[in-house]
Amino acid sequence: MNCNHFQNLVSAYLDGELGGNEMRAMRSHLNLCPDCCAELEIARAVKATMSHAPLAEPPAGFEDRLFAHVLKSEKRTHRFLPITMIGVVAVVAFTITMATVRVQRAQTTTAGVDVSRDEAYIEASDPFSNGLVVNTSYDRH
Amino acid sequence: MIGSLFKEKGATQAQRKELFEGLMRDSYRQAYNFAVRLSGPGQEAEDLVQESFLRAFRFFHRYDESLPFLNWLYRIMSNAHIDSVRRKNRLRVTSLDQPLQSTGTTLDVADTQPSIERQMVDDSMGEYVQHALTTMTPEFRTAVLLADVEGMAYEEIAEVMNTSVGTVRSRIHRGRRQLRKSLMEQNPAHYRGLYEL
Numbered sequence: 001m002n003c004n005h006f007q008n009l010v011s012a013y014l015d016g017e018l019g020g021n022e023m024r025a026m027r028s029h030l031n032l033c034p035d036c037c038a039e040l041e042i043a044r045a046v047k048a049t050m051s052h053a054p055l056a057e058p059p060a061g062f063e064d065r066l067f068a069h070v071l072k073s074e075k076r077t078h079r080f081l082p083i084t085m086i087g088v089v090a091v092v093a094f095t096i097t098m099a100t101v102r103v104q105r106a107q108t109t110t111a112g113v114d115v116s117r118d119e120a121y122i123e124a125s126d127p128f129s130n131g132l133v134v135n136t137s138y139d140r141h
Numbered sequence: 142m143i144g145s146l147f148k149e150k151g152a153t154q155a156q157r158k159e160l161f162e163g164l165m166r167d168s169y170r171q172a173y174n175f176a177v178r179l180s181g182p183g184q185e186a187e188d189l190v191q192e193s194f195l196r197a198f199r200f201f202h203r204y205d206e207s208l209p210f211l212n213w214l215y216r217i218m219s220n221a222h223i224d225s226v227r228r229k230n231r232l233r234v235t236s237l238d239q240p241l242q243s244t245g246t247t248l249d250v251a252d253t254q255p256s257i258e259r260q261m262v263d264d265s266m267g268e269y270v271q272h273a274l275t276t277m278t279p280e281f282r283t284a285v286l287l288a289d290v291e292g293m294a295y296e297e298i299a300e301v302m303n304t305s306v307g308t309v310r311s312r313i314h315r316g317r318r319q320l321r322k323s324l325m326e327q328n329p330a331h332y333r334g335l336y337e338l
Contacts, residue, residue, distance in 0.1 A: 049320075
């Protein structure tokens, strides 16, 4: 492996992010290569520059502005919540009503078909009926 | 039944809001510091923090409480920052000398002198470092900041940036090189001893 390969690993080595084999190979190479050692020192210096930069403090009033902004967005969301819920309830109620009506209609149609079929059967199978069918009632009194 | 559902939902929302407010109070300073380094001081940093907390609040139901809130917030901030940089890059270039077709007037240019607020933050941050950060590719900048300033492990950074550890390794390496180049160009006298091979 050449220097270019190891120089690409310098940052990961510095951060302790190399695995066992890579770490050992890197250490062996650093013992022999002054250029890669210099590259490592530069990466260390850049990292130190970054990590020692002081914290940036928020300007005066920032906290109040931030909380007001976020809370205002919550109020906006909540104002529409009841309307959404009412809409959902209305849709559910409508769907249930429509489903009930359909079931009732289907039952009525099925009963009508059964009666017609029975009357046709009686007419065909009774030689004395002479085309007359006794009025059939399915209601029990 | 619906009334009790509303009450239950209201109670849960109040609890979630309280939890979110507590997390926001604990983290907004660090978030601001991260935003300054990502996008520069002043209004841009404020906007980035506000936008990120707003997104976090809206999608708070997706937050996994077993994970650090800051990592989740940084993920949102990184995405918001990269979105914002891409939006700016897409903006059309307009001549300042030619009058606008719509109004027939020319554009006014903002004062290029830094505001007192901006200058103070620049000074406290280390002017050179802050400037060097702005010259970096946003993905490299984010990776370097998370590693060197926030002290995150590569695996955490990969999670925040929604990428692989290998990509993070490469971004940090190349990002540090960009930083070094920029710092050397700005102040060779100061950085030559530290950064020259």
